[in-house]
Amino acid sequence: MKITFPDGSAREYADGMTALEIAAEISPRLAKATLVCELDGKLADAFRPISGDHTVRFLDWKEEGGRWGYRHTASHILAQAVKRLFPDVTLAIGPAIDTGFYYDFDKPEPFSADDLTKIEEEMERISREDLSLERFELPREEAIRYMQEKGEPYKVELIQDLPEDAIISFYKQGDFVDLCAGPHMQSTGKVKNMKLMSLAGAYWRGSEKNKMLQRIYGTAFEKKADLDEYLFRMEEAKKRDHRKLGRELDLFDIHDEGPGFPFFYPNGMVIRNGLENFWREQHQKRGYKELRTPIILNRDLWIRSGHWDHYKNNMYFTKIDDMDYAVKPMNCPGAILSYKRKIYSYRDLPERLAELGLVHRHELSGALHGLMRVRCFTQDDAHIFMTPEQIRPELLGVIEKFQYFYGTFGFKYYVELSTRPENSMGSDEQWEEATDALRAALDACGLPYKVNEGDGAFYGPKIDFHLEDAIGRTWQCGTIQLDFQMPERFDLTYVGADNEKHRPVMIHTVVFGSIERFIGILTEHCAGAFPAWLAPVQAKVLTITDRANDRAAQVRDMLREAGMRAECDLRNEKVGFKIREAQMQKVPYMLVIGDKEVEQGVLAVRSRREGDLGTMTPEAFVQKLQKEIDEKQN
């Protein structure tokens, strides 16, 4: 048979050789590194005989497919271990994921933490037993009967839902058999360095209408050192948790008295105000005008906007003079009423109306998460009202704004295009047109994106920007939504050049997403060491003895005069202690003043990052810090 390799070269091999055997002929190291392979572009077992002409790629740990095969095999080992220890458990599904793998089980009594330890030991045993994996296929009816006999109802359901022509394959290792498309490693002994991470509930097939199963999360690495490093990184990441840093740095907190309703303390307000100022400045430059609309508006408005029908579960309600009102979950109706206050000409468009609007949403209690998921938050909203011709340039302008914002903070981001959801308003044509416009804008910018089917807003499709937190979870922050529905519902118009009324189109967009979530992400991103332009205290004046107190106060006042956030630490403590505290509070600059500095009229400057910078005059320091602030250095 003729085997072609990725570089285009080809060679003849004996029919029936496996990818692993071919790899071994090329080099023993290649064979050792090969986890699974790609046969004509499709993932396949490297241990199964090949016949006929094919192209082959060997996948090692560096390839996603390689890791996937390794970890998916680990998930089978997990299932086998559970079956050995708890024979009455039934199996659901167990895929590999980005950070490892999981397996869902149906077990009457929940797993305990001790069970996890036992399971882990059993997994190691299975690895040591080095059981070979075998693959076999069964016709549909036989496959169903096979799983029925094994007492695996979830597997039966999975097979029944497979397309008629699907190949139904199983993998066997020792006495354990699982329905699986593969690919896998050749034996359990090849999978090492497995670690079970956590237990959780998970709905069968991801639907809350179904039974909740028990999910065991684990991870596995080819090299022990990589596993150790991963575990270490997770530990380190926990130290960056914004909920912990928020308390330590006295930025914000959430009390039991108001679950999901965060408090911002003075230090946190500095960051918030800094972000808002930046936001105002940037939007002013881009031709946006600012609005402020009420938090509570009457029932009629929410019925008209569609929120009453499509968003009621997430809204808070109240009565005023015996009439129904709702607390706004979104700012758009306010912006729309503002648009309707007068007659717009096509010459006035696009009209870009921005609002830092406080919204309230009733989120499920289990979904709350620090500042990332709260029940009241400020969206840095903007609504653009425009003619259809302006859609493209406006979308491009908004995307440019996003890139500028995230670039300023040094964030990595992932883009998703979310399409029409089930519970939505409008016609298919409108949705298609809006979705195409968003897609075209993304393509024009060359932004890579993933399509998220059915995840749009009820009034339109959207482009979402996801940012990462300390442990790699991503959170949707920015969004750009194109809306043909609201203008229709509210009968929005503008007068065209033809003196006729026309229907404008709307863009709803937020860059930060919510100020709260953004601060959460930012806190984790910089581990609490905010860039100087946002740091709650930018410079702290530390005295060595109380002989320097007057001078310290003078320096502080001078910095404040220059618009900087400066504090003194005049306490009767040693400098080492004061430095330690300022350092832990992540103050960008510490200005040490002792007898020498008083005498020479200088400051001994210490940077939180670079340590002692030597002495400089107060004027020189102001200049240095001002430059750092102006440039928004990270």
Added chain:
RNA sequence: GCUGAUGUAGCUCAGUCGGUAGAGCACCUCAUUGGUAAUGAGGAGGUAGGCAGUUCGAAUCUGCUCAUCAGCUCCA
């Protein structure tokens, strides 16, 4: 909302078999005036998330409830 776990001073945590609460940091006082990540001594501070129950007696056992954490679902 669902599954599981957790809930002791402002923070981080300890507390053997149910016998009536302990440390470090922070805070206050005093001494000390010291050069780049913790000076020393003393003091004050909690009725154990909340409610109910079992018991002679509960932080320790039971039930309910609230909140938090992990995940699911949902979402900015």
